[in-house]
Amino acid sequence: MSLSLQSGGSSSRVSASSFSATGTGIVAAANAAGNQVTTRPITTGTSVLGIKYRNGVMLAADTLVSYGSLAKYKNARRLLPVNSRTLIGASGEYSDLQSISDLLIANALEDRCTADSLYEEDNTNEECAKEVWSYLRAVMYQRRNKMNPLWNDVIVAGFQQNPDGSTSDTPFLGTVDKIGTAYEDDMLATGFGGYIALPLMREKYRPDMEEGEARALLEDCLRILFYRDCRALNRVQIAKVTKEGGVLVSEPYELDTFWDYKGYVSTKAGMGTDGGW
Amino acid sequence: MFRNMYDTDVTVWSPEGRLLQVEYAMESVKQGSACIALRSSTHSVLGALKRSVSELSSHQQKILEIDDHLGIGIAGLTADARTLAKWMRNECLNHKYVYGTSMPTGRLATDLADRHQRTTQTYVRRPYGVGLLLASFDKNGPHVFETCPSGNVYECYATAIGARSQSGRTYLEKHYESFPTCSKDDLIMHALRALVGCVAGDGELTKENGSVAVVGKDEKFTLIEGDELQPYLDRLELEGGNNNGGGGGEEEKDDDDEEEDEAKEEDAMET
Numbered sequence: 237m238s239l240s241l242q243s244g245g246s247s248s249r250v251s252a253s254s255f256s257a258t259g260t261g262i263v264a265a266a267n268a269a270g271n272q273v274t275t276r277p278i279t280t281g282t283s284v285l286g287i288k289y290r291n292g293v294m295l296a297a298d299t300l301v302s303y304g305s306l307a308k309y310k311n312a313r314r315l316l317p318v319n320s321r322t323l324i325g326a327s328g329e330y331s332d333l334q335s336i337s338d339l340l341i342a343n344a345l346e347d348r349c350t351a352d353s354l355y356e357e358d359n360t361n362e363e364c365a366k367e368v369w370s371y372l373r374a375v376m377y378q379r380r381n382k383m384n385p386l387w388n389d390v391i392v393a394g395f396q397q398n399p400d401g402s403t404s405d406t407p408f409l410g411t412v413d414k415i416g417t418a419y420e421d422d423m424l425a426t427g428f429g430g431y432i433a434l435p436l437m438r439e440k441y442r443p444d445m446e447e448g449e450a451r452a453l454l455e456d457c458l459r460i461l462f463y464r465d466c467r468a469l470n471r472v473q474i475a476k477v478t479k480e481g482g483v484l485v486s487e488p489y490e491l492d493t494f495w496d497y498k499g500y501v502s503t504k505a506g507m508g509t510d511g512g513w
Numbered sequence: 514m515f516r517n518m519y520d521t522d523v524t525v526w527s528p529e530g531r532l533l534q535v536e537y538a539m540e541s542v543k544q545g546s547a548c549i550a551l552r553s554s555t556h557s558v559l560g561a562l563k564r565s566v567s568e569l570s571s572h573q574q575k576i577l578e579i580d581d582h583l584g585i586g587i588a589g590l591t592a593d594a595r596t597l598a599k600w601m602r603n604e605c606l607n608h609k610y611v612y613g614t615s616m617p618t619g620r621l622a623t624d625l626a627d628r629h630q631r632t633t634q635t636y637v638r639r640p641y642g643v644g645l646l647l648a649s650f651d652k653n654g655p656h657v658f659e660t661c662p663s664g665n666v667y668e669c670y671a672t673a674i675g676a677r678s679q680s681g682r683t684y685l686e687k688h689y690e691s692f693p694t695c696s697k698d699d700l701i702m703h704a705l706r707a708l709v710g711c712v713a714g715d716g717e718l719t720k721e722n723g724s725v726a727v728v729g730k731d732e733k734f735t736l737i738e739g740d741e742l743q744p745y746l747d748r749l750e751l752e753g754g755n756n757n758g759g760g761g762g763e764e765e766k767d768d769d770d771e772e773e774d775e776a777k778e779e780d781a782m783e784t
Contacts, residue, residue, distance in 0.1 A: 350623065361617065361653075370613035397614075397652065399731065 283429030365394020377416025588675030630664025
């Protein structure tokens, strides 16, 4: 697998590229209290994609964590279950994602241990996806107000909850960014995927998509992202939440890629262009 | 009143292993006017007897709304209950802001009990002199919780606290097995019948001193008082039930362990 086929790369990831340009840049600044706060991410994951389909929600992301422009960790999992029916995926600072995941898993454990009812056996104390999403929104917004954000764009997937606590048939898909902006949609993408994958997903999306169609669409998007996004990888994970099966995260696997296009194969020199794409 | 050398501070044990100040606080709950709570599989109902300090004054509020899905009934020091109610309302709002959903009752009840408990272990504090009944309908269905000054918390099908509450409790114990299938109105009637037993001496349950609240599935917490309560009282009258001494009070006859509460001076602080 060749990672540096292209020069240049995405200009959208300003902070990451400026980091690599300056080498050891200053990554933290002091706030008013004299504490160090994050001013740019160090180890980053790129796009996460999410889409609703006929009977569930699906997320997709590659497994690369970059250190600036260096492809540092190639088997990092960025799609994480936080309880039996909620899944998150995040781009941005990987250590902040680990911290978010720890926080949500700790909350889920506390929910399990402090049963609401002594009588009901299957008492669903567990937070539904919407609660996790809303909670994350509050956390992210609070951190940004402290001028010390968690540097992630997070996608939360799961199911809506009926007023009586049972899981409804309606899938939930929401996103929260690093400054606490939160919204729901039928399909979402973070990072570079917002530019490259989201328009494709909007074009192909149908509310009654079968699981296979949704998965094929997401894989296509990941492949295209791998072609165009210099911080992407063709080693990916797909995860889904269904009402019956709960959360399922695939093991990382590699997407087939096709590099035999004429433009890739032939040299640029002598083509009468400036040599760029 | 028994004085004791171990009751001058809440953190001091008696040799029998008791915290006398806490027990005194529990006593203040028993002096407050009665409050009952019960639930079916679709609704939770609170009922309370309100007191007024004089003919010329209004009745002291006994049931407080905390959130759309949750309310409390109080017995003991009203002022303490107001402090706690303010805190609970705040907790519910915070939960709604952070999670976008309403506060799970069990969590609020345990947090409330923790607040009670803290005062029993901290120097220069006194326990809250109030017992609370929480009635709610949340994502896990209807709930009834009881908290007391000692920091204990119980979840119940039905319960009663306050003065003469034993007769109300006896009524509830006798009928609770039929509650799950009760309609909202039936549940309110059960609440009133349990309350009638708690009325003092030759008193009567009226639309002035009675207070009922109900919350249920897709139904916000609603207080039923005054003229809105009258139809239910009329129904009770029809059953021949609104007479503390006899009539519908047939259940109170088997009050094997009725409390001694003859000499209860009506303290203005307690309701």
